[in-house]
Amino acid sequence: MHLQQLGHPPRGGLANVAAHRRVLSTRGAGRFAPTEPTPQPPPPQVQQQSQQQSQQPPPVILDDWRTQAFMSWARGPASIRFAGVRPSTFAGVRGLAASSDIAPEALVVEVPRRSAVVLAPKQRNPCPDMVTDDWWKSAPWFAKMAAMLLWHKSRGSQSPLALWLAQLPADTGVPVRWNERQIAALQYPHLITQVKEQQREWQQLYDDLVNKGTPPGAQPPPREDFIWAMSCVRSRTFSGPYVGSTLQDRLRTAGLVAVLALGNTVLGLADPQKTLSAAIAVLLFNVLYEVILSRSLRQYAICPLIDFFNHSSAVQSEVSYNYFGDSYSVVASREFKKGEQVFISYGPQSNDSLMQYYGFAEANNPHDVYVMTDMLRWVTAVRTVGQSRLDALRASALAVSLQQVVIQRAGFPAEALQAIRFLMASDKEAAAGISSFSKPVSPDQEAQLALVLADVVRRELEQLGSSLQEDMALLNGGGGSGGGGRKGGLLAAEAAAVAFRLEKKRVLTAVLQGMGA
Ligand SMILES: C[S@@+](CC[C@H](N)C(=O)[O-])C[C@H]1O[C@@H](n2cnc3c(N)ncnc32)[C@H](O)[C@@H]1O
Structure with a gap:
């Protein structure tokens, strides 16, 4: 499969x-x-x-x-x-x-x-001496895997995974473990918001573990260890649809059913024909149930x-x-x-x-995007838009089309373009309704649209706190990186933040170049 x-x-x-x-x-x-x-x-x-x-x-x-x-x-x-x-x-x-x-x-x-380290759907709590069954049932997959990791760690050399655990990185380099200043260095409101939300969520998971998830007499793991384990899990786990029981498990079940059916027949407890039909029904049900189950469930593995x-x-x-x-x-x-x-x-x-x-950004990542959190702010800053037009946009199906705008190197989402065309249109054009702006209205208006988009992108670039050239100089200054986490004289977290924001600027610059601006 x-x-x-x-x-x-x-x-x-x-x-x-x-x-x-x-x-x-x-x-x-x-x-x-x-x-x-x-x-x-x-x-x-x-x-x-x-x-x-x-x-x-x-x-x-x-x-x-x-x-x-x-x-x-x-x-x-x-x-x-x-x-x-x-x-x-x-x-x-x-x-x-x-x-x-x-x-x-x-x-x-x-x-x-x-x-x-595998987490299968509906897996029973493998570490009941560390977390309660109630916590296990309600925790998200990565918190469960973090508990498994820490449980193995607590067993020291007794754990079969001890030598693997010993070489896991102490610093996973992910922003959820950064301080305010390091997060701010990302310069990118979309990710800053996501990371802060993640910090709150992970803190809540830890509080739940301490307050409701630790069995009587047990000590919860230190907060730092729990956060470290979750960051290891999130950066090393692969997931995919659940395949149901393994072949070995299925053969075992089939063997058991065969033995029971044979026993029944030998002891004369039931008609052999009926026993055979029942055994086949049980096996078929088993396989079908798992096939259906496996469509919606996921397995996780490190x-x-x-x-x-x-x-x-x-x-x-x-x-x-x-x-x-x-x-x-x-x-x-x-x-x-x-x-x-x-x-x-x-x-x-x-x-x-x-x-x-x-905890890293890939240079010139073809899948990279720029999420502009409030594009309407820039549109209204670079062009005058009447209040009634703004109200009409807010009352339309495109009300949120200029929030969280996902911009690719190749350009802007169709809804954002439609909304801006509508905002830029003359009263006469706008009277046709917002739906008539899903396609270009006239070459003139498209030329206007391109100018607005270029101004919006420039505004976004200007308020980022540093330029692409400054970021490149920061990364290259002093050269080289080390295991100790310095690159160009920056600490690892700062270097990662600068490399990340540089890529965001590259996306916006590519958008400008694509428009010939
Ligand atoms: C699955 S691990 C890969 C092995 C890891 N480098 C290690 O030493 O354990 C994922 C982590 O490797 C690092 N990583 C993966 N791909 C990378 C890349 N292209 N550039 C820089 N770091 C990368 C990131 O720290 C990421 O969290």
Whole structure:
């Protein structure tokens, strides 16, 4: 069975597993759903960026004791199969480097489910000594997985996952763990609002755990640990539709039903014909129930070693679940040369979600957008709009079309264009009603519209607090980045914020260039 990574078409894979693979996606993908305009081919600078994949900094092979212990565990007790990759750092960021040439479609990593942290739908509370069943039932998936992680951590070397846990990053680099000043450095109201909401939500989850979710006699984990665990979960989990029971579980159920049916027949408790029909009915019901169930439910998994892959939107390799092998795997989507970083795709994610959930922004990300939180403010600042026209817009179906406007490099959403055409129209034109502005009214009005849009984008750029050039100078000043988290003399959080806001400015600049402004 094949699950789809959000936005990615199913791909072929190893011949023997392809038909039974399900592709999983990283969380966070798809939360942000631009609706308009129609996707365009990537602009030239994006294609250039994709080609630059091979110009990655050279890998520095990781051979510290933690990595060595983890890799021995992976090879040994965890039975993780991998070929042609080794943990390395690239300009200070850990990832997986090709240790030999990797052919397209080669199996790169395969992790048995038993060596992964998996959350299946309706899973019973696996850590009742740490969280109550009531908390478990009401907590969101990532809080449950965080509790599982902390439970394993609390068992120290007793946990089968101890050597994997030991090498998780202490600083996940995500803005939910930043202070006010660092968040403000993002300069982008849309993400600032999202991060602050996330901080409130996570605080509430922790308060619930402390006040209602800790069993009598147990100590809740420290707040910092809980927040750290949730940020690890959100940046390392893949999810996909639930596949129901594993093949092994189904065979076990079938065996049990067969034994019961045989017992019944041998002991003469029931007519063999009826027993056979009942057994078949039970098995069919079982399979059908799970097939129906699996359509609406999701499974979540963090797979050791697969969680070392960094993201690139220029590759298509995905994480898949192999039903017959009961394992998760990554198959190379293209050739990787020895020494290159082997990336996977976390899905077609904008920098908003990459920043919020993973703590980085991708340069020239083709899926990036700019969400303008209050476009009407700029429209009315750059052109005079009569009050009655504003009232008519507010009373129409397009009332919110100039709030949270999702702007792509390719342009503006159709509803926003329609609303601005209506605001700019003469009284005579406007009398035709707002619905008549869904398409260009006249070449003159379209020319006016383009001028307004260019002015709006310039206004937005002007109030961002720094220019694209200043951000580039900040990032490049002093050069280099380090594991300790400095880049161009900036601390990791500041560097990430500057890199992020630079990309937002690139989106707006590309919009201006696209309009010839
Ligand atoms: C699944 S982990 C990948 C391995 C991770 N670099 C590590 O050392 O454990 C996801 C995290 O890796 C980092 N990451 C992934 N892709 C990246 C990229 N293209 N550039 C910079 N950091 C990236 C981010 O910190 C993200 O939260």
